[in-house]
Amino acid sequence: MKIEFWFEFASTYSYPAAMRIEALAASRGVSISWRAFLLGPIFREQGLPDSPFNVFPVKGQYMWRDMERTCSRVDIPFRRPSVFPRNGMLPARVACCFSDAPWLPGFVRAIYCANFDKDLDISSPAVVEQCLTALGQDGAAIIEAAQMPAAKEKLRAQTAEAMQRGLFGAPSVMVGSELFWGNDRLEEALDWSAK
Amino acid sequence: MKIEFWFEFASTYSYPAAMRIEALAASRGVSISWRAFLLGPIFREQGLPDSPFNVFPVKGQYMWRDMERTCSRVDIPFRRPSVFPRNGMLPARVACCFSDAPWLPGFVRAIYCANFDKDLDISSPAVVEQCLTALGQDGAAIIEAAQMPAAKEKLRAQTAEAMQRGLFGAPSVMVGSELFWGNDRLEEALDWSAK
Numbered sequence: 001m002k003i004e005f006w007f008e009f010a011s012t013y014s015y016p017a018a019m020r021i022e023a024l025a026a027s028r029g030v031s032i033s034w035r036a037f038l039l040g041p042i043f044r045e046q047g048l049p050d051s052p053f054n055v056f057p058v059k060g061q062y063m064w065r066d067m068e069r070t071c072s073r074v075d076i077p078f079r080r081p082s083v084f085p086r087n088g089m090l091p092a093r094v095a096c097c098f099s100d101a102p103w104l105p106g107f108v109r110a111i112y113c114a115n116f117d118k119d120l121d122i123s124s125p126a127v128v129e130q131c132l133t134a135l136g137q138d139g140a141a142i143i144e145a146a147q148m149p150a151a152k153e154k155l156r157a158q159t160a161e162a163m164q165r166g167l168f169g170a171p172s173v174m175v176g177s178e179l180f181w182g183n184d185r186l187e188e189a190l191d192w193s194a195k
Numbered sequence: 196m197k198i199e200f201w202f203e204f205a206s207t208y209s210y211p212a213a214m215r216i217e218a219l220a221a222s223r224g225v226s227i228s229w230r231a232f233l234l235g236p237i238f239r240e241q242g243l244p245d246s247p248f249n250v251f252p253v254k255g256q257y258m259w260r261d262m263e264r265t266c267s268r269v270d271i272p273f274r275r276p277s278v279f280p281r282n283g284m285l286p287a288r289v290a291c292c293f294s295d296a297p298w299l300p301g302f303v304r305a306i307y308c309a310n311f312d313k314d315l316d317i318s319s320p321a322v323v324e325q326c327l328t329a330l331g332q333d334g335a336a337i338i339e340a341a342q343m344p345a346a347k348e349k350l351r352a353q354t355a356e357a358m359q360r361g362l363f364g365a366p367s368v369m370v371g372s373e374l375f376w377g378n379d380r381l382e383e384a385l386d387w388s389a390k
Contacts, residue, residue, distance in 0.1 A: 046251050056241050058363045064377060069383070170255045181257060184379045188264070 001193045004033045004174040009088025010066050011170040017183040018108050019076050025075045028194050036095035037162040051085045075119045086115055087123040096158055097151040103135045196390045199228045200371040204283025206365040207262050210311040212378040213303050214271050223389050229299055231384035248281045270311045281310055282318040291353055292346040298330045317335040
């Protein structure tokens, strides 16, 4: 069985989900299709000019505290980024362009750690390249490929597909046509896929 | 240890939380302070003229499917109400005015079942009275008391307190100054209270 994991590198709750999903899926014999997308166009379609956590500050204030507790419960480090939301377009293009590469899951985790643990600017080519190099890859060549018109178009199309299939936030898991939203639904989605 | 359970009778996810919380709290030796409030004034403060599930239809569509799955997982009946959100002011006044009555938890569950299982109009005095009578109470007298100026003021003040303390949705659990939002956080809040 295969599930689709839809993630956005700026999304806070996608971080613990991305850190946990591979082990959870492996323990159930489920494989993962890694689907990067951008939330900006989806939020704008809903009339939101920014992350809902910024549009509704009282919700944002809660989210930051809840993230501390959530990461602590699953034992992953967390530091509130000094910029939120960060622009995740470049690493999303890489993730979209190289979605089947064996190093992809490690790259996804490295970018999330850069944003939500190390407080690094994930829109910077130097940061993205460093994440790739640390995985033994040719960072410069990968970034070049991910900036070609076809790669840009692939991410645009994947974001349009997300919107068309009813995704409105991240992380989201699709099991066939069944949508599960949020780090809180990860286990339920995986249980569903094993039905 | 005592926790505060903040609920709104129109709120979908408050339904499974209200059905589950008493047993979960009892199993941990925790007691519950039942705090009814209204979300309308809080949403309006955020610039939302209606439930976020109506303002953002794609999120609402997801919520209804998620509610089906969530209620099925915890084995409680669920039928999508023909009106959403329903006006829960009258039962909230009752719950606020009689928050310490021994029949209160049963009343809360009865109103939620009326809304989310039986599809009844919980703003109707007849429906509220029926819920009270079924619990062996003098429904007419209780409803009369809950409509007195002091009772109305108590609910207004409780809603203002919710806003002042950073609540933005329901259900919410407060453990001291620690806020937990959503049916998904019920177990975590209770674990926190037992720390």
